């Protein structure tokens with residue numbers, strides 16, 4: 001197996017979609033070995049308590065350190081080399097981008113800690129960092145209830161980069177953010193649909209002109225929707241299309 005992934009959550013059923021489609025296939029092909037664990041496995045009281053009131057006051061509850069400590073002890077064999085990476089989705093995390101997906105696709109073992117409530121006691125991450133690399137990561141500037149949906153997103157972005165998971169590797173090459181621009185629009189049959197026609201050029205068979213048309217469309221879209229992405233393009237890319245302002 002190329003990659004082992006452990007996910008710990010108090011809502012393990014939230015991760016059920018990881019059994020489907022591409023990720024299901026990656027698991028079946030043996031390239032990905034995924035296990036989802038219920039954090040309450042590592043509680044010992046009759047109520048299986050995972051949360052408590054926050055020191056310093058404030059609203060909501062905080063996830064207790066003890067169950068997380070025992071969960072990580074159970075999931076990280078002593079002396080595992082290289083150590084797994086612990087990924088903790090959090091509103092306070094570093095932005096999750098394609099570069100991180102590529103980095104994490106090269107890991108042998110990932111452990112995802114799904115927080116809920118107001119988050120996980122920070123000492124869990126501090127202690128884990130003495131044994132393994134730890135990354136707090138955020139999907140974006142909006143507030144979710146917990147880390148589970150972030151793990152679904154991260155797992156999709158990472159798994160599709162594993163060898164043999166994507167059917168035709170070409171679609172990797174063309175994907176957005178690979179050439180630093182947004183994707184050009186895509187079309188398929190019928191050529192005319194509800195009065196909307198496919199751009200003639202795409203049906204011309206002139207592959208040179210089609211490639212140019214797609215790049216122009218990608219640049220226009222990027223300039224309109226994500227000017228921030230253009231700011232970081234190497235100048236040569238802009239010069240090529242002489243759209244430098």
Ligand SMILES: N#Cc1c(-c2ccc3ccn(Cc4cccnc4)c3c2)n[nH]c1N
Nearest residue numbers: 089090115116138139140142144146147150
């Ligand atoms: N990744 C990611 C996230 C989260 C996220 C992730 C984990 C947890 C665990 C608990 N919460 C709720 C919560 C805690 C503190 C303040 N506000 C909300 C989470 C939110 N929100 N937005 C993102 N992009």
